[in-house]
Amino acid sequence: MKKLYLIAASLLLSTNVAAAKFEEDLQKRCVNIVNYMLSGDVNSVVDYFYPETQKNPKFINFQEKRKLKFTKRYVKDRTVESIVGVKTITEPNPKSDSKGAGFNIVEQLSVLTHVQFSGESSPSEFSCSFGREKESNSWFLLNGF
Numbered sequence: 001m002k003k004l005y006l007i008a009a010s011l012l013l014s015t016n017v018a019a020a021k022f023e024e025d026l027q028k029r030c031v032n033i034v035n036y037m038l039s040g041d042v043n044s045v046v047d048y049f050y051p052e053t054q055k056n057p058k059f060i061n062f063q064e065k066r067k068l069k070f071t072k073r074y075v076k077d078r079t080v081e082s083i084v085g086v087k088t089i090t091e092p093n094p095k096s097d098s099k100g101a102g103f104n105i106v107e108q109l110s111v112l113t114h115v116q117f118s119g120e121s122s123p124s125e126f127s128c129s130f131g132r133e134k135e136s137n138s139w140f141l142l143n144g145f
Helices: 002-039 042-046 057-075 095-101
Strands: 080-091 105-117 124-133 139-141
Touching: 002 042, 002 057, 002 080, 002 105, 002 124, 002 139, 042 057, 095 105, 095 124
Parallel strands: none
Antiparallel strands: 080 105, 105 124, 124 139
């Protein structure tokens, strides 16, 4: 009986460790994405999107236009000191999001980051929304600039 409790505790612990590792991985991805966005690197941001979306020239052009607005709004005369992943939030998963994303989304998560700009007392918040594709079980970025 004692062995059964140890096995159950071990499985529960390994599940929690795997979940924490996954959340940490998504936070690292979001920190990278926000860093690319702040540096204006459209191609690196696009690499996190669904493969079919990455191939769409209209989508790339749209991201390029959004980058110009984004960098004017957030980066102008500011220096980034740090980018930190703060928390991961489970989001609702409406069917309309799957249609807009171009793939069948079965789960959505958002990662909140804090970006500390030099000379500013409080951090700015940026978030990344990710969707998990049903067929491949892979996570792809749903929002860009």
